[in-house]
Amino acid sequence: MKKLLIVIVIILIIGTIAFVSFKDKKNEPKFRTDKVMRGDIEATVTATGTVNPVTxxxxxxxxxxxxxxxxxxxxxxxxxxxxxxxIDDAQFTTKVRQAEANLESAKANIENARANIENLKARLNASKADIDKARVALTDVRTNLDRIKKLWEERLASQKDMDSSQNSYDSQIAQLKSTEATHDSNIAQLNAAEAQYKTSLAQVKQSEASLDTVRLDLEHTRIxxxxxxxxxxxxxxxxxxxxxxxxxxxxxxIAEDMTKMQIYSNISEADIGKIKVGQPVEFTVDAYPDTIFKGNVSEVRNAPITIQNVVTYDVVVKVDNSELRLKPGMTANVSISVSNRKDVLKIPNAALRFKPPEMQDKVTAREKDSGVWIIEDRKPKRIKAATGISDGNYTELISGDIKEGQELIVESLIKAKSQPQPRGPRMF
The missing domain is CATH 2.40.50.100 (RNA polymerase II/Efflux pump adaptor protein, barrel-sandwich hybrid domain)
Incomplete structure (x- = not known):
């Protein structure tokens, strides 16, 4: 009898526990919800970049x-x-001294050429005077020859006198030709001397240029x-x-000014249309993970960068670095503010993604539009919602029958029943 009583008590306890468990399970929530809030919302584009000096x-x-x-x-x-x-300047100093010596030599050649020209001019004047004298002498000899010849024809002069006069005439002609040849030679030598003078002038200019070059090289040894x-x-x-x-x-x-830095960041082609010069930027670096630095977009470059068929564009962000905390080469996690709204209703993004378990694989034309789900009579009910910008966690509500503080379904706590998998053919 005592044993029977114990068995009955145990059965009652087990039954009570089962009843309570069943009741709790029946009353437990089927969905997790989140409230619609009012506040500010900011849409951003995130990227990584490298910190560099401006120049x-x-x-x-x-x-x-x-x-x-x-x-x-x-x-x-x-x-x-x-x-x-x-840089060690020994060889360059030697080259400068050699170039200076070459220049002095070229200048000396000019003086020699100038003196030679003056000497040849004097010789040319002398040879010209000799020609004039030879021509006067030839005229006298010619006159004497004509006189002797006339006397000789009249048999008043001897053959010896005639031959002597003729020889004097021939000798004077030869003398004139010799003097003229000397004069022509002097002219040629003067022309050659003047050409040499011009060459010497060119050599001086060349030597000056060479000296300037080696002097410049010597200056370049000082960095x-x-x-x-x-x-x-x-x-x-x-x-x-x-x-x-x-x-x-x-x-x-050498960084020209470390108090002003810039970040080169790569923005995807899907987001580049949202980026404008002047937009505010916030970023962090690993060296100061708890510090948020600020800057502004200063340049949006048009040149595409294609790596493995992924197209990005360079965006330059200017940053103040008065405290010199940022170092060249640091990796920056950049967040660019592209749009913001003040005091608007915000819907959790999870609410926009939610779909009842039994409708996970169904997509209707109605559901392609933005919408959220609420609990009505312990069942989910869909409400249309027109949305605006998003910050990744919340999305702006533009219109819809939704109020501040309203609970929206964000997650189902009951898993959808899985469809039985078809069995394959039995193997024998």
């Missing part, structure tokens, strides 16, 4: 040589015109900072040889 100058060398001294290092502040490195700024990177060491034969090697990177 970075690559400092190189125009000559080849060995680095003799380096006067700055990483993070060194520099001024425009400051010597930041020195100067072209701007005021900070050395971001140093790419050489003392004793290193730099070669400028094909392209200018980069020795230093």
């Amino acid at each position: 970075t100058v690559l400092v190189g060398t125009q000559i080849s040589g060995t680095i003799k001294n380096i006067y700055v290092d990483f993070n060194s502040p520099v001024n425009k015109g400051q010597v930041i490195a020195q 100067l900072s072209p701007v005021n700024g900070i050395v971001v990177s140093r790419n050489v060491d003392v004793g290193q040889t730099v070669a400028a034969s094909f392209q200018t090697p980069t020795l230093f990177n």
